[in-house]
Amino acid sequence: MGLTMSYSKTALISGASSGIGAVYAERLAARGFNLVLVARRADRLSTLAEKLQQAGSTSVRTIAADLTNEADIGRIENVLRNEAIDLLVNNAGMGPNASTAVMSDADAAATLALNVNALVRLTRAALPSMRTRKTGAIVNVGSVLAFHALPSTSLYSATKAFVLTFSRGVQQEVKDDGIVVQALLPAGTITEFYGTAGLSIDDFDPRVFMTAEQLVDAALAGLDRGEEVTMPSVHDQHLWDDFDAARQKLFGGTQNGAPAERYLVA
Numbered sequence: 001m002g003l004t005m006s007y008s009k010t011a012l013i014s015g016a017s018s019g020i021g022a023v024y025a026e027r028l029a030a031r032g033f034n035l036v037l038v039a040r041r042a043d044r045l046s047t048l049a050e051k052l053q054q055a056g057s058t059s060v061r062t063i064a065a066d067l068t069n070e071a072d073i074g075r076i077e078n079v080l081r082n083e084a085i086d087l088l089v090n091n092a093g094m095g096p097n098a099s100t101a102v103m104s105d106a107d108a109a110a111t112l113a114l115n116v117n118a119l120v121r122l123t124r125a126a127l128p129s130m131r132t133r134k135t136g137a138i139v140n141v142g143s144v145l146a147f148h149a150l151p152s153t154s155l156y157s158a159t160k161a162f163v164l165t166f167s168r169g170v171q172q173e174v175k176d177d178g179i180v181v182q183a184l185l186p187a188g189t190i191t192e193f194y195g196t197a198g199l200s201i202d203d204f205d206p207r208v209f210m211t212a213e214q215l216v217d218a219a220l221a222g223l224d225r226g227e228e229v230t231m232p233s234v235h236d237q238h239l240w241d242d243f244d245a246a247r248q249k250l251f252g253g254t255q256n257g258a259p260a261e262r263y264l265v266a
């Protein structure tokens with residue numbers, strides 16, 4: 001999808017009220033996209049919409065929605081099913097900082113609902129119209145924690161592994177339909193994410209953080225290049241190539257209809 005010349009196209013961004021999603025809104029408005037901005041904080045969305053509309057001629061619509069809420073997801077699904085949305089940015093996400101046994105039931109349920117269920121529901125709602133129109137792009141915001149779990153990130157890491165695996169499968173499903181699916185895997189990015197999770201960026205090594213502007217600009221460059229998996233913080237591209245090659249080799253090595261010798265009881 002040629003995003004650089006994208007005037008009169010429309011993007012729907014989840015989690016557009018702050019951080020990475022808000023920068024996507026700014027950058028896509030600058031590229032001429034009309035926008036549908038989704039998040040819970042209506043005041044934040046309105047302020048951003050006013051700013052973007054003053055700066056340019058794009059139309060910006062805001063929809064206050066809690067994507068862990070069934071009725072609210074349904075409202076966004078209707079937009080994706082009934083309007084010509086060219087780019088869906090599945091960005092809304094949360095990551096409570098707590099070990100599995102300690103995390104509240106509410107936080108665990110919300111993390112699964114937002115990071116997994118909402119992303120799947122919105123993707124599924126967007127695809128039929130994109131397939132009919134033979135064009136479209138979906139950006140699924142995962143994390144480098146998709147392949148790394150820490151004691152306090154088990155659930156979050158698992159949801160982001162889901163985002164990566166789901167995206168890689170859907171890429172294959174739609175490859176002949178003119179639809180691009182990009183899995184974006186940010187590493188440390190300076191946003192409200194850490195404060196919301198009960199952490200402080202000051203507690204981390206500042207050298208691992210980039211700004212949300214750097215992250216989104218790199219992500220859009222990757223999308224323009226047609227990348228299926230984009231990791232802006234990875235400087236050595238061979239790291240991903242080697243990892244993905246090892247993954248494919250491992251899968252190939254699983255296709256044997258008998259247990260390995262080490263499991264054969266004498």
Ligand SMILES: NC(=O)c1ccc[n+]([C@@H]2O[C@H](COP(=O)([O-])OP(=O)(O)OC[C@H]3O[C@@H](n4cnc5c(N)ncnc54)[C@H](OP(=O)(O)O)[C@@H]3O)[C@@H](O)[C@H]2O)c1
Pocket residue numbers: 014015016017018019020021038039040041042044065066067068091092093094095114141142143144185186187188189190191192193194196
């Ligand atoms: N920052 C990082 O270091 C980092 C690293 C890797 C991946 N990521 C991923 O990047 C994405 C964006 O995060 P961010 O860093 O930009 O953090 P952020 O500033 O906290 O943004 C999160 C966004 O998600 C929205 N959101 C949260 N709960 C929601 C709900 N129930 N319904 C609808 N929207 C909801 C928030 O808006 P409301 O509160 O207004 O609803 C906000 O707009 C997430 O998927 C995160 O996992 C971030």
